[in-house]
Amino acid sequence: MxxxxxxxxxxxxxxxxxxxxxxxxxxxxxxxxxxxxxxxxxxxxxxxxxxxxxxxxxxxxxxxxxxxxxxxxxxxxxxxxxxxxxxxxxxxxxxxxxxxxxxxxxxxxxxxxxxxxxxxxxxxxxxxxxxxxxxxxxxxxxxxxxxxxxxxxxxxxxxxxxxxxxxxxxxxxxxxxxxxxxxxxxxxxxxxxxxxxxxxxxxxxxxxxxxKSAKKAVPKLPFKTLLKSKNMWFLSLSYPTYCYTIWIFMTWMPAYLVEARGFSIIKMGIFASLPLLAGTIGDTLGGWLSDKLWRKTGRGKFSRRVVAMTGMLVAAAFMIPAALTQSAYLAVFFLACSLFGLEMAVGVYWAVSLDVGHEYAGTVSGMMNTVGNIGSALSPLVFGAVLQFTGSWVYPFLVASSILVVGALLWLKVDPELSVVDELGLNRDEGEVKTTVS
CATH class of the missing domain: 1.20.1250.20 (MFS general substrate transporter like domains)
Structure with a gap:
């Protein structure tokens, strides 16, 4: 049994x-x-x-x-x-x-x-x-x-x-x-x-x-060597586009609903939470769907890419009608759809940092999140600058939509099945050293 x-x-x-x-x-x-x-x-x-x-x-x-x-x-x-x-x-x-x-x-x-x-x-x-x-x-x-x-x-x-x-x-x-x-x-x-x-x-x-054997020796990975990983860099360069967009929801959403859509403070508090709740569902669904596809197809590259790219493109697409519609309630609905799509990608980002990092998952995910936070830091400033320069709430959302498309395309260069150890040839180098010593 x-x-x-x-x-x-x-x-x-x-x-x-x-x-x-x-x-x-x-x-x-x-x-x-x-x-x-x-x-x-x-x-x-x-x-x-x-x-x-x-x-x-x-x-x-x-x-x-x-x-x-x-x-x-x-x-x-x-x-x-x-x-x-x-x-x-x-x-x-x-x-x-x-x-x-x-x-x-x-x-x-x-x-x-x-x-x-x-x-x-x-x-x-x-x-x-x-x-x-x-x-x-x-x-x-x-x-x-x-x-x-x-x-x-x-x-x-x-x-x-x-x-x-x-x-x-x-x-x-x-x-x-x-x-x-x-x-x-x-x-x-x-x-x-x-x-x-x-x-x-x-x-x-x-x-x-x-x-696999749980007792397999772990090769050393100096940080300078890690910086040579193209796989890690494409993952890390895509992540700021996600971070840029999520921070719009975290920082500018209340002001947008009050000033651009005419909500009262009380109504703003209720409706500002709806996109975040939709994002909570997207978080879980995106990660689950990516895993299910991997189990079904055995193709990690396809399974991770298709969910992340689809989610980001859905987010980019729904931002446009959210900015253009005359209805305040439709705007909230479209923004909820946008954040739902965006959050489908985040679990995949962090799963891939595990896929390619393995024993170095803390370092790889730290690198991804460090680069990603450049997007987080720029987001409130760029959004505000575009708003100030144009005098319109539409253009900041169009900028974010365009940035998401770039982030989605960068996923075409990310390979979840290629670990940094294999990409950088660390196992090969370790084997050469052992052969020389013996």
Whole structure:
């Protein structure tokens, strides 16, 4: 009788989803608390803009270093450590006393959150078989997007009862509890988990490893050598086009609905969440569909490309009628369709960073996210500049639509079945060295 695989990997996925949700609770909370915090600290809009933007500086800068650290010492220690650190900074936000202190705290908060996604991706490298990586990455990013959608409601309720400071104290406790559970329960490899807890069977370990030896030696990959990977570069250069567009929804959507579409503040709060909820569905569907196609066809290149490219082109297409329609409600509907398509791609991006990274998934995903955050940083500025120059809300969306088409075309150069180890000939070089020594 064939032994049925256990499902410990799905529990790993669930626990990682929780930390993705926590990242967005902690990240978005300050935007919701903005009116009260600006009043208490006597901060003007320009100063508040700096408070919000400095997070991106350190968030982008520390992606690669923390990703490399997780590749070196494992996701268990690194992820627990950075969650404790950023949870401490979340609590410190409630203790800030002026503008400068807020800037410093947000800089440090960005350092902590920078490692979340690369390190979680590194965790999946030993726990998710290739045919489940798209679903895993889509589901986790869906949890993050859901966290962003529900944060305003949660924060508003807490502030109404106990004040804005209590928001950051409560959210910091959530992070600390998660970090404790993760460090106690999680193990970097299924075999280590089996030795510690004994609840995973060999059938699941074999499924995860795909029939490959789990004890295979890992060749060294210097960062300078990694930079020669064309596969990684095409993936990384496509990702900013996704990041550019998603940050339009994260930053300009409320103002667009109020100023361009005439929604009241209350209606804006309701309708601004609809595209994010549609994106949550797209996250999970895109990853699941990519995995299903891979299992059905056995063609990883086709399965990853077709879902990512289709999603981005759908997003680009729906942005145009969203910008041009005279109906405010149709605009929201088209934007929801656009974000649904866009989010179909994100799980595939992160799945491919696993596909090509393997033992270096933390570094590769850190590189992709670092380059991607260039798009995130430029998005609010370019959108605003185009809006200011043209005086029309239509043209900024047309620019984003065009950028997405470029990002989709770059996928034609991405090969999910070509690992950086094979592309750079690291296994070959290792074999030559061994032959020479013997």
């Amino acid at each position: 064939i032994e049925k695989p256990t499902r410990i990997r799905h529990w790993v996925l669930f626990v990682v989803c929780l930390v993705y949700l926590i990242t967005y609770l902690d990240r978005v909370a300050i935007s919701v608390a903005a009116p009260l915090m600006m009043k208490d600290f006597d901060i003007n809009k320009l100063e508040w803009g700096l408070v919000l933007s400095v997070f991106s500086w350190t968030y982008a800068s520390f992606q690669i270093p923390i990703g490399m650290l997780s590749d070196k010492i494992g996701a268990r220690k690194v992820l627990a450590g950075i969650v404790v650190f950023w949870s401490a900074m979340t609590a410190a936000t409630a203790m800030a006393w002026n503008f400068i202190s807020l800037v410093v705290i947000r800089l440090l908060f960005g350092v902590g959150e920078a490692g979340a996604f690369p390190t979680a991706t590194r965790a999946f490298s030993h726990w998710m078989p290739s045919t489940e990586r798209g679903f895993a990455q889509g589901f986790t990013h869906g949890a993050a997007r859901f966290g962003g959608a529900v944060t305003p409601v949660i924060v508003a309720a807490i502030m109404a009862q106990w004040g804005w400071q209590s928001v950051f104290y409560i959210f910091s406790i959530l992070g600390l509890v998660w970090a404790g559970v993760w460090y106690y329960w999680y193990r970097d490899k299924p075999n280590e988990f089996k030795e510690r807890w004994g609840t995973i069977n060999q059938a699941e370990i074999d499924l995860i490893n795909g029939g």
